[in-house]
Amino acid sequence: MTLHTPTTLRDLAPLPAATANRGPILEINNLTVRLKRIPGDVTILDNVSYRVEHGEAIAIVGESGAGKSVSTRAVLDLLDDRRFVIEGSIRLDGKELVTMPRSRRRKYITNVASLVFQDPTRALNPSMHIGAQIAEAMYRVKGRQPRYTRKEAEARALGLLRAVGIADPEERFHAFPHQLSGGMRQRVVIAVAIACAPKIIFCDEPTSGLDVTTQALIMDLLQNLRKELGVAMVLITHDLSLAASRVDDVMVMYQGRLVERLPSNGLFHTAAMPYTQALLRAMPGFTGEVPEPMPTLPYRLRSKWVGCAYAPICPRAQDICRQERPPLVGLSGKHEALCFFPGPSTETAKRRATVVSDTRPSPASSKSEPLLVCDDVVQEFPVRRGLFGRGLVSAVDHVSFEIGRGETLAIVGETGSGKSTLARVIVDAAGPKSGRISIAGNDLTGTRAVSRKRHGEMVQMVFQDPLGALDPKWTVASLVAEPLGARTGLSAEQKRRHVAEILSRVGLSAIEFGARLPRETSGGQAQRIAIARALISSPDLVICDEPVTALDVSVQAQIIRLLFELKRDLNLTYLLIAHDLSVVRVLANRLATMYLGRFCEIGDTVDIFERPAHPYTAALLSAIPPHPDDPIERPRIRLLGEPPSPLAPPSGCRFRTRCAYAKDICAKVKPELLPHGPNRSVACHFPITEATKGEMASLSASALPPI
Known part of the structure; x- marks a missing residue:
C-alpha cells in the first residue's frame, strides 16, 4: 500500500465514506442517565435531545455539575454500565448505540468519534514518545480506516505533527510529553484525535488553564479541522465568549437538563431563558464593570424531577414552574428554550448602563504612595x-x-x-x-x-x-x-x-x-x-x-x-x-505585560486596553475571544512559532523571534523600559502608534504559514 504522508490539514481529508452525508452525524433523543444507588436510582441527565449535522460545531455551556461532560461520556461509551443506566436514543452516524452490543459499540465509536481532553498531561502516556502515541492510535484501529503497519503509522504520525503546527516535528517525534509546553501537548492530543479521520470530535474544555494566545491558537487549529476535513465538533466549555465566537450553535445545560439552544451570534443579545441571562450577567464586563454574582443552588441528585429545576431561584418563577416540567418552546429559527415564560431580559443592559462608573477600577495615580x-x-x-x-x-x-x-x-x-x-x-x-x-x-x-x-x-x-x-x-x-x-x-x-x-x-x-x-x-x-x-x-x-x-x-x-x-x-x-x-x-488599575522574564509594557489598564504600544501586548489583547461590550475592533495578531527556551533566550529583544516588526537593531540592542506618554513605559524599539497599528496585523498574517 502506498502511503501519502500529510503535511497540512488538507492532506488529512477523510475517506469518501467519511464525507458521505447520511443525515446528522449525531442525534440524541430523550437521553436520560441514572446513577444506580440504594434505595433508588438518581437522575443525572433528564430527557436531553439535540442533533449535530456533518461539519457543524456546537458548544455546551453551563456550571459545574450541569451534565455537560456526562452527556459526552454517554455518547462515547465512557460510563460504567455497572454504575449508570442509559435510556433513550443515541444515533452516531446513523447507527443506534444504546442497543448495540458493547463489544461492537466501542469499535464503532472509535472509528467515528474522538475526544480531546481538558488536561493533555493526563491524556498522554508519560512513558511513551509522542510520535509513538499518535502512531499507536492508527495501527490499532480497524474498520473504514485502512489498517496501517507500525512503520506506515509512524510516517503518517510525523506528518500529523507537522500538520497541527508542531515546530521541528522530526525532533519532537521522539520527545516525551513532559518535554513539551502545555500548548504543544494539547496539539499532540489533537493529532491523536484526528489520526484516524473521525467525523466528529468532542472537545472537553480543551483550552482551560492555557494562556490567551495558546488558547486562540488551539481554537484556530480546531476550526481548521472543520474547514479542511469537514469534521463536526462538540465543544464543552464554561467560557461564553469563546463559545459565541467559535461555534454555530450554543446549548445551555442546568442541573442535567438542556434549557436553551440558540445560534451563537445571538447568545449575548437574544438569550430567553433566565438561567442563560444570569450566566451572561456573571461574566466580567469588557468595559470594566464587576460581574453580577448569580443565585445558585447546590447540585442535587434527584430520583424524580418535578417542575423547572431553575424555579427555586428564578425571578420569573410562578406556581406552574414548580409543579410542571416546562415545554421546549420554539422561539425563532433554531432558537429553543425550556421555559414557561421565555423572553428578553433588560437586567444586563440596565446593569451595564448604570453600574459601570461605580465598579470600574480607578485610573492609576502617579501621586499614590x-x-x-x-x-x-x-x-x-x-x-x-x-x-x-x-x-x-x-x-x-x-x-x-x-x-x-x-x-x-x-x-x-x-x-x-x-x-x-x-x-x-x-x-x-x-x-x-x-x-x-x-x-x-x-x-x-x-x-x-x-x-x-x-x-x-x-x-x-x-x-x-x-x-x-x-x-x-x-x-x-x-x-x-x-x-x-x-x-x-x-x-x-x-x-x-x-x-x-x-x-x-x-x-x-x-x-x-x-x-x-x-x-x-x-x-x-x-x-x-x-x-x-x-x-x-x-x-x-x-x-x-x-x-x-x-x-x-x-x-x-x-x-x-x-x-x-x-x-x-x-x-x-x-x-x-x-x-x-x-x-x-x-x-x-495598572497592567504590565511580561515575556521571558522581562517587562514589555506597563501603564494604566484602560489606556493599554485601548492603545497597546508593544507588539506583544497587542497580540495578547487580539487573542481574547470577541465580547459585545468591547468597543474596540481588534484585528487578530498571530504570534510566530513557540516561545524560545529560557535556557537560551534571544539576544537583544527577547520577543523579536516572534514579532512581525523586528528589525536588525532588535537582535543587537536590548530595548529599555522607557516612558511612552503619561503613566506608560514600553520596552520596544518600534512601539505601535495610531499610524502603524493596522500594519501590525497585516505583517503578522503575511509572515505566518497556513495551519
Whole structure:
C-alpha cells in the first residue's frame, strides 16, 4: 500500500465514506442517565435531545455539575454500565448505540468519534514518545480506516505533527510529553484525535488553564479541522465568549437538563431563558464593570424531577414552574428554550448602563504612595543539561516597578513568562538572586532584611488551586487562624472572634464552616477560605496568583466581586497574576505585560486596553475571544512559532523571534523600559502608534504559514 504522508490539514481529508452525508452525524433523543444507588436510582441527565449535522460545531455551556461532560461520556461509551443506566436514543452516524452490543459499540465509536481532553498531561502516556502515541492510535484501529503497519503509522504520525503546527516535528517525534509546553501537548492530543479521520470530535474544555494566545491558537487549529476535513465538533466549555465566537450553535445545560439552544451570534443579545441571562450577567464586563454574582443552588441528585429545576431561584418563577416540567418552546429559527415564560431580559443592559462608573477600577495615580518597590530584580535557577552539563534559566531578568498603596497591578503573559516566579520572589523571604525589594519602606532583601515572621505579616498569597494550598487535615477555623499563631498578646477567645469576623467578611459563617475540612467545601468556598487566611494578619500586600482560573463562570463572578469589595472597603493592595484579561480589566488599575522574564509594557489598564504600544501586548489583547461590550475592533495578531527556551533566550529583544516588526537593531540592542506618554513605559524599539497599528496585523498574517 502506498502511503501519502500529510503535511497540512488538507492532506488529512477523510475517506469518501467519511464525507458521505447520511443525515446528522449525531442525534440524541430523550437521553436520560441514572446513577444506580440504594434505595433508588438518581437522575443525572433528564430527557436531553439535540442533533449535530456533518461539519457543524456546537458548544455546551453551563456550571459545574450541569451534565455537560456526562452527556459526552454517554455518547462515547465512557460510563460504567455497572454504575449508570442509559435510556433513550443515541444515533452516531446513523447507527443506534444504546442497543448495540458493547463489544461492537466501542469499535464503532472509535472509528467515528474522538475526544480531546481538558488536561493533555493526563491524556498522554508519560512513558511513551509522542510520535509513538499518535502512531499507536492508527495501527490499532480497524474498520473504514485502512489498517496501517507500525512503520506506515509512524510516517503518517510525523506528518500529523507537522500538520497541527508542531515546530521541528522530526525532533519532537521522539520527545516525551513532559518535554513539551502545555500548548504543544494539547496539539499532540489533537493529532491523536484526528489520526484516524473521525467525523466528529468532542472537545472537553480543551483550552482551560492555557494562556490567551495558546488558547486562540488551539481554537484556530480546531476550526481548521472543520474547514479542511469537514469534521463536526462538540465543544464543552464554561467560557461564553469563546463559545459565541467559535461555534454555530450554543446549548445551555442546568442541573442535567438542556434549557436553551440558540445560534451563537445571538447568545449575548437574544438569550430567553433566565438561567442563560444570569450566566451572561456573571461574566466580567469588557468595559470594566464587576460581574453580577448569580443565585445558585447546590447540585442535587434527584430520583424524580418535578417542575423547572431553575424555579427555586428564578425571578420569573410562578406556581406552574414548580409543579410542571416546562415545554421546549420554539422561539425563532433554531432558537429553543425550556421555559414557561421565555423572553428578553433588560437586567444586563440596565446593569451595564448604570453600574459601570461605580465598579470600574480607578485610573492609576502617579501621586499614590509606593507600597511595593522592586528595583532591578533578578532570579535565576540552575538546571541540568544532559549527563554532565549545566545551564541557567533566567526566570526574572532585571525587573523594576512600583505598586502604590491601595492600587492593583496585574501582570499578564504567556506560560513561562516569569509572572509566578516574580510573585514567589516577593512572597519568599529568601528573596531574589540580586536586586532590591521593599514594602512600606521595609527592606525584604539584603543584610538588613526584616525577619521571616514580619515578612509573612506584610505579604500574603492567594493561590490558583485553593484545595491544593490548604492542609487537608486541618479544619477551616484552624487554617484561617494559623497565621495568628506567632502573634503574641491574643487570647484564644480573641483569635476565635477574629476568625469569625474574617470568615464573615468573605461571606462564610464560622458556625457552619469552622469545623469543616477543606474537602467538605466547594471550589468557590475553598477560595473564600484561602482569601480569609490571607487577610487575617492584615497584610500590606496580597498577591493573587490566578485566583479564579479553576472556577466556573458563576463562582468566578462571586470571587471577582469579593476581591473588588475587599479592596474597596479595606483599601487593600493587590498584585494580580492572571492570563484572563477580562478579569484584569475589572480589578486592575495598572497592567504590565511580561515575556521571558522581562517587562514589555506597563501603564494604566484602560489606556493599554485601548492603545497597546508593544507588539506583544497587542497580540495578547487580539487573542481574547470577541465580547459585545468591547468597543474596540481588534484585528487578530498571530504570534510566530513557540516561545524560545529560557535556557537560551534571544539576544537583544527577547520577543523579536516572534514579532512581525523586528528589525536588525532588535537582535543587537536590548530595548529599555522607557516612558511612552503619561503613566506608560514600553520596552520596544518600534512601539505601535495610531499610524502603524493596522500594519501590525497585516505583517503578522503575511509572515505566518497556513495551519
